[in-house]
Amino acid sequence: AQSVTQPDIHITVSEGASLELRCNYSYGATPYLFWYVQSPGQGLQLLLKYFSGDTLVQGIKGFEAEFKRSQSSFNLRKPSVHWSDAAEYFCAVGPPGQNFVFGPGTRLSVLP
Amino acid sequence: KAGVTQTPRYLIKTRGQQVTLSCSPISGHRSVSWYQQTPGQGLQFLFEYFSETQRNKGNFPGRFSGRQFSNSRSEMNVSTLELGDSALYLCASSLAQHPSTDTQYFGPGTRLTVL
Numbered sequence: 001a002q003s004v005t006q007p008d009i010h011i012t013v014s015e016g017a018s019l020e021l022r023c024n025y026s027y028g029a030t031p032y033l034f035w036y037v038q039s040p041g042q043g044l045q046l047l048l049k050y051f052s053g054d055t056l057v058q059g060i061k062g063f064e065a066e067f068k069r070s071q072s073s074f075n076l077r078k079p080s081v082h083w084s085d086a087a088e089y090f091c092a093v094g095p096p097g098q099n100f101v102f103g104p105g106t107r108l109s110v111l112p
Numbered sequence: 113k114a115g116v117t118q119t120p121r122y123l124i125k126t127r128g129q130q131v132t133l134s135c136s137p138i139s140g141h142r143s144v145s146w147y148q149q150t151p152g153q154g155l156q157f158l159f160e161y162f163s164e165t166q167r168n169k170g171n172f173p174g175r176f177s178g179r180q181f182s183n184s185r186s187e188m189n190v191s192t193l194e195l196g197d198s199a200l201y202l203c204a205s206s207l208a209q210h211p212s213t214d215t216q217y218f219g220p221g222t223r224l225t226v227l
Contacts, residue, residue: 036218043116043202043218090155099168100145100216102155 002027004093004103012109013081021076021106023091032094033074035065038105039087047089050074061085086110114139116205116219124225130191133222137184137205144186145216146178149200158201161186162209190224198226 003026013019025031032051036044048059055067065076074091091103117136125131137144146158157170161180178188184205190197200221208214 041220043220044204045218046215049215099157099160099170101157102147104154 002031002093002095002098002101004091004101006089006091006103006106008106009104010107010109012111014111015083016080019076019078019081019085019108021089021091021108023074023076023103024072025074025091025093026072027093027095029095030069033065033067034092034094035059035063035074035076036090036092036102037061037087038090044090047076081108081110083110083112116203116217118201118203118219118222120222121220122223122225124227125193126227127193127195129193130189131193131224132187132189133201133203133224135186135188135203135205135219137186137203138217141205141207141217142184143206143208143210143214144180144184145204145206146186146188147202147204148172149202149221150198155202158188167210193226195226197224199224 005024007022034049035047037047038044047063048057050057050067057065063078067074088105088107090105094100119134143162145160147155149155159178160168164180175191180186200223202221204216204218206214206216
């Protein structure tokens with residue numbers, strides 16, 4: 001069965017610093033990969049997705065992610081974090097025709 | 113275009129009661145999925161509907177059920193509530209027949225508290 005791991009439960013960065021959130025997946029073929037963000041008390045918002053093609057994907061709010069098949073990873077990055085980026089981030093895998101699986105999430109705190 | 117709406121936003125019930133949650137997808141979306149979010153288990157898939165048919169079901173007991181209407185609106189029902197059912201229930205809609213291959217748009221969720 002497919003699974004998603006996010007090794008970091010909680011990350012704290014200073015405003016203006018760079019950010020990388022890790023995501024590893026387990027799936028037999030090339031999966032469809034997603035990053036979602038959830039602000040407190042809110043639903044989830046899609047940041048970006050990877051289906052095929054260019055392994056570096058650009059998303060909203062200045063985020064990008066890189067798919068690395070050899071490492072089964074889909075890490076999320078941002079060059080300069082803003083205080084408004086504080087939220088919980090979820091990586092997810094969507095094997096076609098199967099259940100959508102989310103990772104456990106990484107909580108991001110931003111120091112002023 | 114209006115987003116996914118969920119009603120009610122907050123709900124308090126007692127053990128043994130039943131509850132019905134409602135989800136209205138984005139106009140034109142025919143696929144609706146439900147998720148349960150808890151601090152301990154994270155986000156877990158409940159069900160997926162497309163054109164009034166349940167396409168997939170997660171690993172939840174039979175107390176959890178759902179349906180989709182011809183206008184794509186969906187409801188989920190939980191009978192004989194248990195304390196462990198306290199959670200945020202999220203609904204998502206998408207255009208694709210298989211939401212795992214498309215962007216899912218999430219509603220704000222219904223916060224269910226079971227006392």
